[in-house]
Amino acid sequence: MSAVRDVRDGEVELVVLVGEDGESLGTQAKATVHHEATPLHLAFSCYVFDDAGRVLVTQRALGKVTWPGVWTNSVCGHPAPGEDLADAVRRRAADELGLRVVDVRLVLPAFRYRAVMDNGVVENELCPVHVARAVGREHVDPAEVEEAVWVPWPQFRDEVRDGTREVSPWCVRQVAELAAREDGHGWFLPGDADALPAAAR
Numbered sequence: 001m002s003a004v005r006d007v008r009d010g011e012v013e014l015v016v017l018v019g020e021d022g023e024s025l026g027t028q029a030k031a032t033v034h035h036e037a038t039p040l041h042l043a044f045s046c047y048v049f050d051d052a053g054r055v056l057v058t059q060r061a062l063g064k065v066t067w068p069g070v071w072t073n074s075v076c077g078h079p080a081p082g083e084d085l086a087d088a089v090r091r092r093a094a095d096e097l098g099l100r101v102v103d104v105r106l107v108l109p110a111f112r113y114r115a116v117m118d119n120g121v122v123e124n125e126l127c128p129v130h131v132a133r134a135v136g137r138e139h140v141d142p143a144e145v146e147e148a149v150w151v152p153w154p155q156f157r158d159e160v161r162d163g164t165r166e167v168s169p170w171c172v173r174q175v176a177e178l179a180a181r182e183d184g185h186g187w188f189l190p191g192d193a194d195a196l197p198a199a200a201r
Contacts (some may be wrong), residue, residue, distance in 0.1 A: 005026055007138055012029050012031075013029070013030040013031070013078075014027040014029060014030065014080060014081055015033050015041045015043075016078070017041050017042075018041060019040070019042050019078075021154070022126060022196075022197030022198045022200075023198045024042075028041070030105060034110045034122070034141040035122070036122060036170060037122065038121070038122040038124070040124050041077065041078070041124065041125060041126070042079060042125070042126055042199050042200055043079075043106060043127040044076065044078045044085055044088055045127055045174060046073065046075050046089045046092075047073050047074050047174075048103070048133070049130050049133055049134065049153065050133070050134050050150060051071075051133070053085075054150040055150070055156055056074040056138060056148055056151050056152055056172070057072070057073065057074070057135065057149050057150075057151050057167075058072060058073070058074055058075070058097075058146075059072075059148070060144040060145070060168075061122050061145055061146065062186075063143065065121065066105050067168050069146060071166065071168070071171075072170070073168075073171050073174065074093070074095050075093050075097055075098065077089075077092035077096075085106070085128060085130070086130070089101065089132060090104065095144070096127060096140065096141050097138045097145065098139030099134050099138050099139075100134075100138065101122075102132065102133050104131075104132040105130060105132065105188070106129075106191045107131055107192060107194070108128060108174065108177050109128050109192055109193060109196045110191075110195045110196070110197070111126075111129045112125065113124055113169065114126065115168075115169040128196055128197070128200060129174050129177070133188070154190060156160055156175070157175055157178070160175040160176075161176060161179065172199060183189050197200060
């Protein structure tokens with residue numbers, strides 16, 4: 001867990017590089033990872049819900065290297081080396097959204113995507129997807145989030161799927177896969193932790 005403390009102390013934030021088999025290949029400074037030949041690396045996404053069944057949808061800050069100003073899921077990030085994914089979700093939700101989250105659930109353990117921006121910058125991630133419940137109200141960090149809105153999940157899901165709501169390329173795919181994991185009671189079936197990339201276990 002020292003890597004997490006180092007990030008908070010202002011030292012270099014490290015991203016875990018992974019091979020095609022999901023095994024760790026080492027680390028690289030986050031500031032140098034994203035470019036036209038971004039290596040495959042470990043990340044996570046989370047969709048945060050309130051007690052009314054609304055999901056928090058965020059607009060990425062305009063200063064972001066990848067997909068600035070684009071609307072997407074509640075929070076994304078990179079686990080520090082050796083950091084448990086649920087702990088990473090809680091850490092980034094607090095940092096980016098000012099939210100405490102509970103009931104963090106892994107839903108899509110093997111989600112992977114590669115997307116290319118118009119300027120050629122690539123995202124290339126093994127990105128397990130989680131859902132969580134919010135405690136209190138958000139207080140977003142403007143360096144990370146331009147704007148945030150709460151949207152009823154059925155509305156958000158359907159608008160993303162029919163193309164009337166524009167979101168990030170990873171969010172489009174994640175929403176489709178999450179919809180297939182709905183449990184019929186306003187929540188989601190858990191994913192199999194054994195299907196996580198080896199670097200995330």
